[in-house]
Amino acid sequence: MKYDFDEVIDRHNTFSMKWDCREIHVILGITPRFDEDTIPIHTADMDFRCCEPIQRALRAVTDHNIYGYTGVFPGGYGQTYYDAVIGWFKRRHDWDIKAEEIVYANGTMEAIRSCIEAFTEPGDGIMITRPVYTPFTGTILKTRREVVNSPLVDREGNGFYEVDYEDFEAKAALPSTKMFLLCSPQNPTGRIFTDEELLKMAEICRRHDVLIVADEIHGDLIRRGNVFHPIAKVAGPEGIITCTALNKTFNIAGLQATNIVIQDPALLDTYRKNANFVLPNPFTAAATVAAYNEGEEWLEQLIDYLDDNIDFVIDFFREHMPKVKIRRPEGTYILWMDFRDYGLTGDEIRERIYEKANVMLESGPQFDPERGEGFERMCVPTRRSLLKEALERIAAQFPEG
Numbered sequence: 001m002k003y004d005f006d007e008v009i010d011r012h013n014t015f016s017m018k019w020d021c022r023e024i025h026v027i028l029g030i031t032p033r034f035d036e037d038t039i040p041i042h043t044a045d046m047d048f049r050c051c052e053p054i055q056r057a058l059r060a061v062t063d064h065n066i067y068g069y070t071g072v073f074p075g076g077y078g079q080t081y082y083d084a085v086i087g088w089f090k091r092r093h094d095w096d097i098k099a100e101e102i103v104y105a106n107g108t109m110e111a112i113r114s115c116i117e118a119f120t121e122p123g124d125g126i127m128i129t130r131p132v133y134t135p136f137t138g139t140i141l142k143t144r145r146e147v148v149n150s151p152l153v154d155r156e157g158n159g160f161y162e163v164d165y166e167d168f169e170a171k172a173a174l175p176s177t178k179m180f181l182l183c184s185p186q187n188p189t190g191r192i193f194t195d196e197e198l199l200k201m202a203e204i205c206r207r208h209d210v211l212i213v214a215d216e217i218h219g220d221l222i223r224r225g226n227v228f229h230p231i232a233k234v235a236g237p238e239g240i241i242t243c244t245a246l247n248k249t250f251n252i253a254g255l256q257a258t259n260i261v262i263q264d265p266a267l268l269d270t271y272r273k274n275a276n277f278v279l280p281n282p283f284t285a286a287a288t289v290a291a292y293n294e295g296e297e298w299l300e301q302l303i304d305y306l307d308d309n310i311d312f313v314i315d316f317f318r319e320h321m322p323k324v325k326i327r328r329p330e331g332t333y334i335l336w337m338d339f340r341d342y343g344l345t346g347d348e349i350r351e352r353i354y355e356k357a358n359v360m361l362e363s364g365p366q367f368d369p370e371r372g373e374g375f376e377r378m379c380v381p382t383r384r385s386l387l388k389e390a391l392e393r394i395a396a397q398f399p400e401g
């Protein structure tokens with residue numbers, strides 16, 4: 001069927017974190033202004049309806065109207081869950097995984113948190129490569145581990161971020177460094193690391209006994225013409241844990257649909273011993289099976305729409321605000337935008353965008369406290385008419401062009 005991503009859908013008063021939760025934005029210090037007129041294009045949450053197979057599966061759950069403890073166990077009926085997950089990764093990523101290697105988790109950040117707790121001790125160093133998804137830092141600090149940052153480098157100043165392998169190896173070699181949180185595809189820079197890059201990171205981590213926890217939540221949201229490979233497929237499973245999810249792919253983050261893949265038997269054993277056993281809810285189990293078995297048609301149409309949205313935004317800035325530097329992301333639906341050529345402070349940029357234009361983005365320092373000032377992150381999974389309005393409002397606040 002043909003999906004309509006241009007549909008106008010009002011998400012106010014639905015407990016939407018993006019549209020309704022003024023408080024969370026204020027608590028996070030994202031913006032002092034948040035009202036009915038705010039256009040929130042800051043967070044990785046899509047304003048599109050889910051695909052029809054998910055809707056059908058969830059209706060079947062409410063028609064049955066029993067919401068007891070829910071388990072997905074290999075063999076028996078639970079095998080349908082694993083078959084759906086295994087089939088997806090085989091078809092979409094040519095990655096072979098087995099049911100016994102899949103562990104359900106209530107969301108990807110919860111999965112990362114339980115990996116940190118299962119494999120490291122308070123005080124241990126956890127590597128990240130900033131700019132990176134803000135909660136990586138928060139989760140490391142809240143679990144009383146230390147942030148070890150190896151900044152990504154933009155050598156040519158054109159928004160193409162790479163690992164600085166010399167620095168990466170030096171940080172991995174620190175005796176306290178025990179884990180590397182890889183974000184692949186990378187949020188916010190939109191990089192899809194090549195096989196060669198992934199192999200280099202894996203080799204360095206293995207050399208220094210650093211466990212890789214790969215967050216591949218954006219792995220299905222790939223620009224046409226690009227290819228994404230899971231690091232455990234490229235480098236082999238030894239010393240690697242992969243967090244996969246349907247949350248971004250199918251816009252069901254509220255259902256917390258995450259599967260951890262652990263193919264290294266020793267790691268799987270430790271994880272099972274140390275981490276809590278987590279049950280999905282009946283909606284999550286049903287949605288996972290429906291989406292992974294029948295959601296590809298919707299996803300293909302979504303990817304086309306997102307590609308066009310990204311081009312639309314880039315073209316708009318090129319024409320109306322050419323000082324903003326944006327590199328077309330290889331994956332994700334995220335734009336990492338460099339406003340530094342305006343010569344304004346971060347507060348001045350935010351005043352214009354957040355306060356005056358009343359458009360909510362996320363500001364660079366959240367992703368990189370040291371180097372992020374002057375950058376803003378935009379997420380584009382919304383109808384083009386709303387994006388257009390947001391961009392026009394922003395441009396009106398930058399009369400210098």
Ligand SMILES: Cc1ncc(COP(=O)(O)O)c(C=O)c1O
Pocket residue numbers: 044107108109110133183187215217218245247253256257258
């Ligand atoms: C890289 C990355 N990891 C994790 C998450 C959060 O995932 P979850 O809602 O499954 O915890 C996000 C959400 O934006 C993300 O971009």
